[in-house]
Amino acid sequence: MKTMSANAKTASLAALLVVAMVGLGFASVPLYNLFCRVTGFGGTTQRYDPVAAAATPKVLSDTISVRFDTNVAPGLPWKFYPEHPTDTVSIGARDMAIFIAQNNSPHDLTGTASFNVTPDAAGKYFTKIQCFCFTQQTLKAGEQIRMPVLFFVDPKIKDDPDADDIEEITLSYTFHPVDGDKKAS
Known part of the structure; x- marks a missing residue:
């Protein structure tokens, strides 16, 4: 051999x-x-899974402020903003925020939203139940739509020493054009 x-x-x-x-x-x-x-690294939020959830979170008397930040990437001629820029929510309670998007181009366009929360330590406690960011959004030329986000802040945030000084969470979205819609300029 x-x-x-x-x-x-x-x-x-x-x-x-x-x-x-x-x-x-x-x-x-x-x-x-x-x-x-x-x-929750980098402000990555959690996605609610009713099958995996042991129980509905307990609603606390403590509240936290949630600020909504919106952006549109270059190349997507949309207007995008929250209906209300801030909300005060009870920790553990389900809440809903509405975002408005309008296609300002003469073409139908599809966008997709990326998201995160700050401070980063809040990411593992910010849970989305339903969000427009889970799917692509197609708006007809000139169309305006209202898009809900259902969420809650997990009560476990109160037990985390790294999160004990968090008084405000910022939920930030950026809409990006989907590659097939390059004609938008």
Whole structure:
């Protein structure tokens, strides 16, 4: 039986390393998304799962202020804003915010919203039940729509020493054009 030469071993190890790095590259985005959802890292909010929820959260007498921030990325000629810029909510209680989007172009356009909350420590306690950000939104030329977000702030925020000084949470959205709608300019 022949043994591999040093060059063949080095080439095999290099090829194995390339395959491993490509695999890691493909796995990194889903793994990072999972990490952010679990930890709230970077202000990633939680998504309510009624099957996984043990019980409805207890509503506390404590309140917290929620500020709504909206942006539209370049290339999407929409107007986008919250119906009310702030809200005071009872911790644990379900609440609803309304956002308004208007397509100011002569074409039907599709947008998708990215989101986060600040401070980052609040991300793992800010839970969305229903949100326009879960799906793409298509607005006809000149159309204006009202979009609800149903959410609650988990009472566990009161037990977290890293979050004990949080008095205001900012929920921020940015609408981006979907690639197929490049004709919007």
